[in-house]
Amino acid sequence: xxxxxxxxxxxxxxxxxxxxxxxxxxxxxxxxxxxxxxxxxxxxxxxxxxxxxxxxxxxxxxxxxxxxxxxxxxxxxxxxxxxxxxxxxxxxxxxxxxxxxxxxxxxxxxxxxxxxxxxxxxxxxxxxxxxxxxxxxxxxxxxxxxxxxxxxxxxxxxxxxxxxxxxxxxxxxxxxxxxxxxxxxxxxxxxxxxxxxxxxxxxxxxxxxxxxxxxxxxxxxxxxxxxxxxxxxxxxxxxxxxxxxxxxxxxxxxxxxxxxxxxxxxxxxxxxxxxxxxxxxxxxxxxxxxxxxxxxxxxxxxxxxxxxxxx
Numbered sequence: 001x002x003x004x005x006x007x008x009x010x011x012x013x014x015x016x017x018x019x020x021x022x023x024x025x026x027x028x029x030x031x032x033x034x035x036x037x038x039x040x041x042x043x044x045x046x047x048x049x050x051x052x053x054x055x056x057x058x059x060x061x062x063x064x065x066x067x068x069x070x071x072x073x074x075x076x077x078x079x080x081x082x083x084x085x086x087x088x089x090x091x092x093x094x095x096x097x098x099x100x101x102x103x104x105x106x107x108x109x110x111x112x113x114x115x116x117x118x119x120x121x122x123x124x125x126x127x128x129x130x131x132x133x134x135x136x137x138x139x140x141x142x143x144x145x146x147x148x149x150x151x152x153x154x155x156x157x158x159x160x161x162x163x164x165x166x167x168x169x170x171x172x173x174x175x176x177x178x179x180x181x182x183x184x185x186x187x188x189x190x191x192x193x194x195x196x197x198x199x200x201x202x203x204x205x206x207x208x209x210x211x212x213x214x215x216x217x218x219x220x221x222x223x224x225x226x227x228x229x230x231x232x233x234x235x236x237x238x239x240x241x242x243x244x245x246x247x248x249x250x251x252x253x254x255x256x257x258x259x260x261x262x263x264x265x266x267x268x269x270x271x272x273x274x275x276x277x278x279x280x281x282x283x284x285x286x287x288x289x290x291x292x293x294x295x296x297x298x299x300x301x302x303x304x305x306x307x308x309x310x311x
Contacts, residue, residue, distance in 0.1 A: 008110070008119055010145025011160070014182065018118045019082075019151035019158075027155030027196045027282065030310050032300075034073055034083045035201075035276040035287075037243025038263035039066045040126060041102040042091030047266050056091045057098055059105065062265045065273050065292065066109045069264050072275070072295040074114045078308065080277075081153050083117055086243040086261065087124025087163075087203025089144065094129045094136040103143055123147045123162050124203035124244065132164050133171045148179050150186050156280055157195040159186055163202035163242075166224050187235040196282060198237045205242040205260045211253040218245050229253045239285050241278070247271055248289050261289060279307045 009018055041063070042056030049055045073083055089106055092099030113119060121144040128147070129136045137147055147162040162179060169176035190198045206225050207213050215221045220228070232240065239257040247269035249260035262271040272291035277300055279286040286307060290300075300308075 008107070008145075010121065011149040011151075012146060014146055014149040016118065016120065016149065016151040019153050021152045024152035024154060025193075029154070030279065030281040030308050031081050031154050032277060032279045032304075032308055033153075034076075034080045035086060035241050035261055035278055036069060036083065036264050037086040037203075037261045038088040038124070038246055038265050039069075039085065039106060040088040040091045040263065040265045041066075041106055042098060043088075043266040046091060047268075052091075056102075059091070059098075059102060063105055063109060065264055066106065067112075068273075068292045068296060069275055070109060070112050072292060073117065074112075075296075076299060079114060079117055081118070082120050083113060084120035084122065084160075084201055084241070086122045086201055086241060088126045088243065088263075089121070089124065091126055093126055094139065120151075120158075120160065120201070121145055122160055122201050122203055122243075123164065125164055125167070128162070128164055130164070131168045131171050132162075132175075134175060137162070137172065137175060148182065154280070155196045157190055157193070157198045159183070159198070159200045159237075161200060161202040163204040163220070166220055166228070167204055183231075187231060190235045190237070195236075197239075197280060197285060198235060199280075199285070200232065200237055200240040202240065202242055204244050205249070206240060206253070206258050207251060208245060208249045208260060209251045211251065211258075229256060232256050241276070257285070259287060264292070277304060279304055281307055281310060 041059035044061050045058040046052045046055030090102035092102050128140045150159050165176040165179050205219050207219050233254050233256050241259045245260050246263045248262045248271050250258050261276045274291045276289045
């Protein structure tokens with residue numbers, strides 16, 4: 001594990017060592033990051049054969065797609081500050097037979113990311129289970145780092161949450177309570193400090209299109225959602241970025257934008273395999289979902305590049 005951590009600096013002690021407040025607490029200039037979601041090694045085969053519970057014994061397509069994503073990111077100039085993967089890193093649930101191989105193959109692809117581009121990992125339901133336990137969360141943390149943490153980049157405050165604790169914490173209520181207490185403390189920091197923006201990453205969206213929509217597999221239960229939305233709004237959070245839906249979606253609650261990004265891996269709608277480019281300026285957060293093919297061949301479009309170059 002020690003050698004692996006050297007390849008992948010991970011969140012420990014509820015923060016990322018590359019992005020500490022002492023160094024990154026002040027606004028400097030516009031920057032950008034790349035958001036990806038759901039590489040989910042194994043789902044494409046499982047979905048194709050109609051057996052998402054037991055299928056997934058092949059993931060060659062997902063390897064190729066994630067390699068393409070890494071290559072596309074590496075050739076971007078200027079480089080993004082970081083690449084965040086918003087959950088469902090692999091398809092194999094905790095305890096399933098292909099999980100270990102899927103994790104290792106994903107790590108083998110991600111180790112090729114440019115060393116100047118930090119990786120940020122977010123836990124998804126396939127990473128820790130639909131009903132997580134202390135054991136499944138501990139196993140995830142050993143491989144990918146803390147399941148929730150905060151960090152700073154250029155005066156912008158980022159929060160990474162374990163959304164599965166909001167979906168079903170029945171087997172680990174004490175861990176949900178710990179995250180709740182930690183989150184309240186982080187939001188208090190956000191309210192008091194002069195952050196340019198506060199941005200949240202979590203796997204499961206608060207909602208897909210409408211804050212009042214009914215609860216289903218792809219969003220959070222309405223009372224949980226309402227409580228989080230109000231907390232986030234009160235703390236001045238500008239945007240929540242998620243995956244899970246394997247389609248692009250999103251909407252707004254007051255001044256809070258909910259951004260749902262489609263997958264690097266298996267598509268469940270009409271979108272293409274892709275990544276989201278997110279530009280952070282002093283005034284606003286601008287984002288665009290780009291297909292892997294377009295990002296590989298054309299890079300970031302001029303309109304977005306001009307925002308990055310503003311001082």
